[in-house]
Amino acid sequence: MRVFITGAAGFIGSSLVDRYLELGHTVVGYDNFSTGQESFLEGAAKNPRFQLVRADLGEFETLRAAMRGADLVLHLAANADVRFGTDHPRRDLEQNTIFTWNVAECARLEKVPRIGFSSTGSVYGEAAVIPTPEDCPMPVQTSLYGASKLAAEGILQAYSEGFGIQVFIFRFVSILGERYTHGHVFDFVKRLGTDPTHLHILGNGLQRKSYLYIQDCLDAIVLAVDKAEGKTNVFNLGTDEYCELNDSVRYICGRLGVQPEFSYSGGDRGWIGDNPFIWLECSRIRALGWKPKLTIRAAVERTVDYLVSSPELLHARD
Ligand SMILES: NC(=O)c1ccc[n+]([C@@H]2O[C@H](COP(=O)([O-])OP(=O)(O)OC[C@H]3O[C@@H](n4cnc5c(N)ncnc54)[C@H](O)[C@@H]3O)[C@@H](O)[C@H]2O)c1
Numbered sequence: 052m053r054v055f056i057t058g059a060a061g062f063i064g065s066s067l068v069d070r071y072l073e074l075g076h077t078v079v080g081y082d083n084f085s086t087g088q089e090s091f092l093e094g095a096a097k098n099p100r101f102q103l104v105r106a107d108l109g110e111f112e113t114l115r116a117a118m119r120g121a122d123l124v125l126h127l128a129a130n131a132d133v134r135f136g137t138d139h140p141r142r143d144l145e146q147n148t149i150f151t152w153n154v155a156e157c158a159r160l161e162k163v164p165r166i167g168f169s170s171t172g173s174v175y176g177e178a179a180v181i182p183t184p185e186d187c188p189m190p191v192q193t194s195l196y197g198a199s200k201l202a203a204e205g206i207l208q209a210y211s212e213g214f215g216i217q218v219f220i221f222r223f224v225s226i227l228g229e230r231y232t233h234g235h236v237f238d239f240v241k242r243l244g245t246d247p248t249h250l251h252i253l254g255n256g257l258q259r260k261s262y263l264y265i266q267d268c269l270d271a272i273v274l275a276v277d278k279a280e281g282k283t284n285v286f287n288l289g290t291d292e293y294c295e296l297n298d299s300v301r302y303i304c305g306r307l308g309v310q311p312e313f314s315y316s317g318g319d320r321g322w323i324g325d326n327p328f329i330w331l332e333c334s335r336i337r338a339l340g341w342k343p344k345l346t347i348r349a350a351v352e353r354t355v356d357y358l359v360s361s362p363e364l365l366h367a368r369d
Contacts, residue, residue, distance in 0.1 A: 053121050053123075054121065054122070054123045054124075054125060054174055055121035055125070055163070056080050056125045057072055057125070058087070058127030058128030059078075059081055059092065059103065059127075060087025061082070061127060061128070061131070061232075062079070062084040062091075062226070062231055063127055063169065063226055063269075064082070064125075064127040065092055065095070066266075066269055067125060068264050069094060070273060075100075077100045078101050078102070079102045079118075080092065080095070080101065080104065081114065082103070083107040083128075084105065086131070086346065088230075088232070088367065090282060091230055103133065107194075108150035109145075109153070110153065113140045114154070115157040118157045118161050119161050119266040120161075123166075123276065124154060124163050124165070124167070125167040125169075125276075125354045126151060126154045126167065127169045128150070129200075130142050130143055130146040130147055130219050132233060133173055133194050133197070133325075134324070136196050137195065138326060142195075143195040143198070145199055148200075148203050148206070153167065154166065155207055155210040158216050159210060165216065165217045165276070166207060166210075166215065166218050166219070167218075167220075167275075167276055168220050168221065169221055170201075170203070170204050170208055170225065171196070171200050171204065172222050172223060172224050172261075172329050173185055173194055173197030173225055173324075173326065174189060174204065174222060175189055175190055176192050176193040176194075177328075178328075178329075179286075180292075181328055182331060183331050184287070184334075184337055185286070185287055187240075189201065192326040193324045193326065194323070196324065197324070206242055207283070209222065211282045211283045211360060212283075215282075217282060218282070218283045219272075219279060220284065220286070221275070221286055221288050222285065222288065224261040224262055224263050225260065225262050226263055226264075227263070227265065227268065227350040227354040228264045229354075230357075231265070231356045231357065231358070235296070236303060236355065237356045237358065237365070239354055240358045240359065242274065244309055248311055249306075249311050249312050249313075249314070250313050251314045251315075251316070251322075252314070252316070253315075253322060254315065254317070254318055254319060254320055255319055256295065256300065256313070257319065258319065258320070258321065258328070259293045259327065259329070259330065260295075260329050261290055261292065261293040261329050262294075262347045263289050263343060263350070263352065264344070264350040267340040267345060268345070270343075270344075271286065272288075274336075274340065274341050275339060275341075286333075286336045287332060287336065288333065289330070289331040290333075290347055293328075293347070299351050302351040302352055302355075307355060349351070
C-alpha cells in the first residue's frame with residue numbers, strides 16, 4: 052500500500068511514518084518543517100520505500116502531485132497547540148480547517164479512497180458527559196483549535212458523503228512518548244532543567260487529564276484503518292484512566308529526582324480553552340480489539356526519560 056502522511060516530520064506523524072515502513076508499506080511524507088524535526092526522519096530517510104516532500108499544505112498543486120497514487124492519506128499536519136489560539140485568531144482556521152479542505156480536495160482529484168485525520172478530544176469543549184463518548188453533544192466550543200478541528204471533521208464527513216471517500220477521524224487525548232515536543236511534560240522538564248527548585252503551574256493543579264502513549268496511539272490508528280468499515284468512522288483514543296495535573300507533576304519530579312516548591316496561577320483552567328476535565332470513553336476502538344499497553348504514569352515517565360536524553364529538542368523551539 053502507498054501511504055501519504057502529512058505532518059511527517061512531527062511527533063506523531065514521524066512515528067506513523069516509521070510504523071507504516073515497518074509494516075512493509077511505501078510511505079510519502081509531506082511536511083513544511085514549521086515544527087517538524089529533521090532528526091525524526093533520519094531512520095526513514097535510509098529506507099528506499101520512503102520519500103519526503105518538503106512543502107506547505109497551502110501549495111495546492113504540490114500537495115496534489117505528492118498525493119498521486121496514494122491508497123491512504125493520513126492527515127496529521129496542523130497547528131497542534133491548543134494554547135495561544137486567541138493570540139492568533141486566524142491560524143487554527145487556516146492551518147487546521149482550510150488546509151484540511153486542501154487535503155480532502157486533492158484526495159478527491161487524485162481518487163484516493165481513504166483519509167485518516169488526527170482530530171482531538173478538544174472538539175467536545177467542556178463535555179457534559181464524562182467519560183465522553185463519540186456521540187456526546189458538543190454545545191459549546193471552548194478553543195479555536197477545537198473549533199477548527201471540528202470544522203475539519205465536518206468537511207471530511209461531507210467529502211465522505213459526497214464523494215465516497217472513506218474517512219477515519221481520531222479524537223486523541225494528549226499523546227506522550229518518544230519524539231514528544233510540546234505540552235506540559237515538555238514545558239515542566241525544560242523549566243526544571245533550568246531551575247529545579249521552583250515550578251510555576253498554570254491553573255490550580257487539579258485539572259484532570261487523560262494521556263495516551265504514542266505506540267498505543269499508532270496501534271489504534273493502524274487497526275482502525277485496517278478494520279473499520281463505515282463511511283465515516285469516528286474514534287476516541289485514550290486510556291481508561293485520568294490523572295490530576297498535580298499527579299503528573301509528581302511523576303515528572305520523581306523521575307527527575309527534584310523536589311521543587313510549587314506556585315500556581317490559580318483557577319480551574321490554565322488558559323482560555325483549557326479543559327478542566329478530559330476523559331474519553333473508548334469502547335468503540337476497544338471493540339476492534341485495541342487495548343493500550345502503558346498506564347498514564349508509565350507514559351509520563353517514558354516521556355521524561357526521552358526528553359532528558361534529547362536535550363537538543365528541549366531548546367529546538369526557543
Ligand atoms: N500531540 C498531541 O497530544 C495531540 C493531541 C490531539 C491531536 N493531535 C493532532 O495530531 C496531529 C499531530 O500532532 P503532533 O503532536 O505530532 O504535532 P507536531 O507539531 O509535532 O507535528 C505537526 C507537523 O505538521 C507540520 N506542519 C504544520 N503545518 C504544516 C503545513 N501548513 N504544511 C506542511 N506541514 C505542516 C509540522 O512541521 C510538523 O512536522 C495534529 O493534527 C494535532 O492537532 C495531537
